[in-house]
Amino acid sequence: MHPIQQLFQSIVSVTKDLYGQDLTEAELPLAPTRKEFEGDYTLVTFPLTRIARKSPDQIAEEIGNSLMSGYPDLVADVNVIKGFLNIGLSTRVWVSFLESLSRDGLPVFPRLDEKILVEYSSPNTNKPLHLGHIRNILLGWSMSRIFERTGYEAIRVQVINDRGIAICKSMLAWELYGDGATPESSGVKGDHLVGEYYVRFESEFKKEYAEWQSTADAEQRWKRYQAEAEKEKAISREDFFKGYKNAYFNEISPLGAKAREMLVKWEQGDAEVRGTWSMMNDWVYKGFHATYDALGVSFHKSYYESNTYLLGRDLVEDGLSRGVFYRQDDGSVWIDLTDEGLDRKILLRSDGTSVYMTQDLGTAKDRYEDYHANRMIYVVADEQNYHFQVLFAIMKKLGMPFADGMVHLSYGMVELPTGKMKSREGTVVDADDLIREVISEARSSAEERGDGDDIPAEEQERIYQQVGLAALKYHIIKVNPKKRMIFDPKESVDLQGHTGPYIQNAYVRIQSIFRKAGRPATEADLTGYDLAEGEKELLLLLSEYRQHILQAAEQYDPSHVANYAYAVAKAFHKFYHDFSVLRAESELAREVRLHLAAVTASILKDAMELIGIEMPDRM
RNA sequence: GGUCCCAUAGCUCAAUGGAUAGAGCAACUGCCUUCUAAGCAGUAGGUUACAGGUUCGAGUCCUGUUGGGAUCACCA
Numbered sequence: 001m002h003p004i005q006q007l008f009q010s011i012v013s014v015t016k017d018l019y020g021q022d023l024t025e026a027e028l029p030l031a032p033t034r035k036e037f038e039g040d041y042t043l044v045t046f047p048l049t050r051i052a053r054k055s056p057d058q059i060a061e062e063i064g065n066s067l068m069s070g071y072p073d074l075v076a077d078v079n080v081i082k083g084f085l086n087i088g089l090s091t092r093v094w095v096s097f098l099e100s101l102s103r104d105g106l107p108v109f110p111r112l113d114e115k116i117l118v119e120y121s122s123p124n125t126n127k128p129l130h131l132g133h134i135r136n137i138l139l140g141w142s143m144s145r146i147f148e149r150t151g152y153e154a155i156r157v158q159v160i161n162d163r164g165i166a167i168c169k170s171m172l173a174w175e176l177y178g179d180g181a182t183p184e185s186s187g188v189k190g191d192h193l194v195g196e197y198y199v200r201f202e203s204e205f206k207k208e209y210a211e212w213q214s215t216a217d218a219e220q221r222w223k224r225y226q227a228e229a230e231k232e233k234a235i236s237r238e239d240f241f242k243g244y245k246n247a248y249f250n251e252i253s254p255l256g257a258k259a260r261e262m263l264v265k266w267e268q269g270d271a272e273v274r275g276t277w278s279m280m281n282d283w284v285y286k287g288f289h290a291t292y293d294a295l296g297v298s299f300h301k302s303y304y305e306s307n308t309y310l311l312g313r314d315l316v317e318d319g320l321s322r323g324v325f326y327r328q329d330d331g332s333v334w335i336d337l338t339d340e341g342l343d344r345k346i347l348l349r350s351d352g353t354s355v356y357m358t359q360d361l362g363t364a365k366d367r368y369e370d371y372h373a374n375r376m377i378y379v380v381a382d383e384q385n386y387h388f389q390v391l392f393a394i395m396k397k398l399g400m401p402f403a404d405g406m407v408h409l410s411y412g413m414v415e416l417p418t419g420k421m422k423s424r425e426g427t428v429v430d431a432d433d434l435i436r437e438v439i440s441e442a443r444s445s446a447e448e449r450g451d452g453d454d455i456p457a458e459e460q461e462r463i464y465q466q467v468g469l470a471a472l473k474y475h476i477i478k479v480n481p482k483k484r485m486i487f488d489p490k491e492s493v494d495l496q497g498h499t500g501p502y503i504q505n506a507y508v509r510i511q512s513i514f515r516k517a518g519r520p521a522t523e524a525d526l527t528g529y530d531l532a533e534g535e536k537e538l539l540l541l542l543s544e545y546r547q548h549i550l551q552a553a554e555q556y557d558p559s560h561v562a563n564y565a566y567a568v569a570k571a572f573h574k575f576y577h578d579f580s581v582l583r584a585e586s587e588l589a590r591e592v593r594l595h596l597a598a599v600t601a602s603i604l605k606d607a608m609e610l611i612g613i614e615m616p617d618r619m
Numbered sequence: 620g621g622u623c624c625c626a627u628a629g630c631u632c633a634a635u636g637g638a639u640a641g642a643g644c645a646a647c648u649g650c651c652u653u654c655u656a657a658g659c660a661g662u663a664g665g666u667u668a669c670a671g672g673u674u675c676g677a678g679u680c681c682u683g684u685u686g687g688g689a690u691c692a693c694c695a
Contacts (some may be wrong), residue, residue: 034638044637046675056675082633084638084676098628124695246694305695332693341622341687342691349693356695385623386690413689445657452655467657479632484625484688491644495657498632498643505657513654551635563633566642577650577659597654619657 002543004030007041008072014066019052032540038079039086040540046083056083060600091536095526095592098539102521102595106292106606107546112151118144121158121292121299122380124283125165126198128191129291131421131429131487132381132414138477139411140379140612141297142558150553155371156299159363162281163306168262170194172255172277173201183283189432191287194280204422205255209248211251212411213241231367252527278370294435295469303363311362315398316347324397337393345390360391361398367601368402375405377556382482412484414476429489439468441493442501452618466616468493470500470608477611478562488591498566500613503604506576511579512619513594521594529592534578538571538596543605545603550609558611565607568592572600 008030015023027047033039033382045059052059055078064078064085076090122139123129127135144154166556174181174197183190218241225240235243249256257458265273292298316333319325321618325335325347333348347358367376378388388408395403415421421428443464446452452460479485495501512522551557579595584590605615 029635029637031635031637036639042638044676046637049675082638132666155690161695168695343621346693351693353693355693359695381689382624383689389623410624415688417630442657449657453658482624483632486631488631490676494644497657499657500645501657502634507654509655509658511655516654547635559633563642566633570642573658574660576654580654619655 003074003089003097003153004041004543006087006093007087010067010071010074011063014063014070015048018062018066018261019048021051021463023048025050032544033086035087037081037084038077039088040536041087041089043084043085043087044083059295060085070079086223091529091531092527094531094536094539095529097543098592098599099526101542101599103418103523106602107149107549109149109549114375115153115155115371116144116147116377117155117157117367118147118377118379119157119159119372120379122161122289123158123407124161124166125191125194125281126170127195127423128189128287129431131431131434134431134434134472134478135411135414135485136294136379136381137292137295137297138473138612139409139481139558141295141479141555142561143377143379143409145610145612146549146553146561149549149606152605155301156297157301157303157306157367157374158299159303159308160285161305163266164278164307165259165263166198167194167277167281168259168266169201170198170264171273171280172259173197174205174280175276177204181199184288189287189290190285191291192430194284194287199423201255201259205249205253206525208253208255209241209245212248212252258470285295291431291435294432295473296614303367305359308363308366309359310354311366312358312360312545313348313362315361316358317367319347319398322398335394335397337390340393342386342390342393347392354566357387357391357394360387361394364391364395364402364406367401368400373402373405375407376402377407377409379409379411381413383413384408400471407556409481410463411481414485414487417486417488429487434472434489434492435469437489438472438493439465442468442471442495445495446619455618463616463619466614467495467501467504467619470504470613471495472500473611473613474500474503474562477558478566480559500608501619502573503569503608504613504615505610506572506618506619507601507604507615508617509576510597511570516582517594521598522591524591526588526592526618528594529588530577534575534591535596538568538575538600541568541571542596542603545607549607552610561607561610565611566605568600568604570605572597572604 008025008028011022011028011030014026015021029039029044029047031044033042043060043063045056045063048059049056051098054062060080060083064080064087066422067075067087068169074089074093075087077088079086090122118140121133121137123133140156144156147154174194177200178197181193183193188196221244222237222240250260252317262273264279316325320327320333320334325333330350331352332346332350334344334346336344338344345357348354364376367373385408388410392403392406392408395406410595413420417428418427436521446464446467452463455463471494472492474486475494476487476499545564548560552560575596579593581593584593608615
């Protein structure tokens with residue numbers, strides 16, 4: 001049993017004797033003692049004043065004395081400072097706890113008969129993945145691993161937005177200017193190639209729009225606006241045309257007309273359009289797959305919007321018949337959520353076509369029928385908070401059985417030190433570029449240092465990948481998901497300090513010790529060893545692993561695991577500096593330290609695995 | 620304008636309502652004939668945006684203010 005559990009039980013029993021009350025964990029705040037005081041755990045006695053009708057100091061004294069006399073094997077010393085009871089556990093307890101940690105391995109969680117579906121990534125097929133996707137992917141992957149670790153079954157899915165006007169733009173530009181280029185003929189990765197045509201479309205469209213602005217037609221529209229606009233609100237000619245872009249695309253632009261025509265043909269199932277569409281999407285999927293591989297993530301299932309975009313219409317009928325939705329005179333269908341503090345929301349346009357919300361309703365039901373998950377988690381940026389609020393509210397109104405298990409894991413957008421990423425300004429950080437960059441940074445850093453010259457080239461390359469990706473992934477995952485994040489590319493390739501490689505390095509040092517020791521930690525009897533302060537500090541931290549995993553699972557926040565792993569690595573580095581393992585002053589000390597090192601390594605490896613980071617044996 | 624989120628050291632981030640708010644980076648100073656120096660130790664850096672309130676105790680909870688962000692389409 002964990003020492004804190006033993007202590008907790010003894011305090012419960014002592015307070016029952018003293019004050020005649022059964023107290024729960026919440027009523028007995030027990031926390032690790034701060035560094036500047038003597039002790040392992042601290043009991044805050046203020047909450048007990050009402051029950052005991054005594055001063056905090058008196059209570060602390062009483063509990064402390066009872067613990068000392070009643071549990072001499074467990075409690076070694078106590079001291080009271082301003083109502084805080086600091087309790088030092090006996091070194092025997094700690095040593096035998098180390099033995100059990102070493103013997104039992106990592107924290108075990110009971111298998112739960114509960115499924116959690118996690119949706120993440122959800123890319124569009126007209127562009128390659130970028131930094132924003134990376135944060136999304138790492139969060140989703142990490143949460144799914146944490147769920148698996150804590151006893152759930154996790155289902156990983158992505159939704160691929162493979163249809164719509166955007167991909168038509170890429171297709172059109174490819175047909176007009178592509179000259180039959182393929183990833184093979186051009187040597188460009190498929191998703192990037194398709195992205196290039198999307199950009200090409202936008203720039204051709206921009207040119208077309210600029211030219212049109214000097215025509216008589218454009219001038220006339222500008223004049224008409226000026227005549228109609230209220231004087232105070234009138235905007236400049238430049239601003240007017242900035243805002244007119246959509247209208248131009250939909251009503252006037254020849255390029256826009258062609259793209260929309262393509263969309264219509266796609267919906268009609270036109271063979272030629274569908275052919276180009278699936279060919280180009282296949283290029284993109286190959287490209288995505290390579291990026292996912294590089295990031296070390298995967299999915300159980302991919303949902304394609306082209307298969308699901310018509311879903312949800314039957315739910316609208318159902319909702320209408322039950323009076324949850326209503327039909328307006330023009331034929332459009334709505335739901336009124338004003339009683340929930342939300343707005344009115346459209347579900348079917350007057351022409352009968354559906355909107356995103358309708359589709360999402362249908363997809364959720366579809367997914368539920370596929371997996372019957374108890375919880376469905378959407379990892380989606382916080383710009384869609386309102387969308388999900390509405391989506392979940394509608395599901396509840398429709399009485400869907402899974403409505404209560406819906407969760408939006410909302411994360412803040414990733415920004416650069418120079419501001420937001422904008423594709424139009426070319427400031428989007430490409431995922432593949434970034435991955436390549438961090439790996440090459442790891443390579444040059446190692447070469448500069450001359451480390452691992454004796455390692456075969458192939459393994460070296462593998463290590464550079466592990467180290468580079470650790471830097472990138474850790475840099476992103478250590479931040480609380482809810483917070484908007486400033487991503488400085490310079491810092492993301494840092495290999496020192498509060499970084500992934502720092503944690504890997506602690507692990508690597510341990511592997512090196514065991515290589516030299518020539519054997520694993522044995523099942524030797526460690527009793528009788530008196531732990532030094534630095535050794536106990538590490539052990540106490542190791543004992544906290546379980547609660548940090550649970551916290552991450554409960555709060556949907558992998559950064560807890562990341563920051564915990566750093567704390568462990570830091571404590572180990574200090575331990576490593578202060579104590580010699582192989583040249584320990586006694587056989588017993590050597591054995592104890594081997595155990596400490598072994599437990600540290602397995603916790604570090606496990607924790608990092610939960611956030612998608614691999615540990616090299618050497619670096 | 621309505622709703623939601625955020626504000627902590629120069630910068631990037633931590634801190635189950637508990638004691639004197641911690642790390643890393645950047646700056647400066649030490650430590651490799653000893654298990655990997657991608658390390659360790661030290662110096663310096665704070666009115667936790669502001670004002671009230673709740674509490675034995677508030678960076679944390681409540682109210683208001685300011686600043687920043689998001690969102691409120693017959694867009695996706």
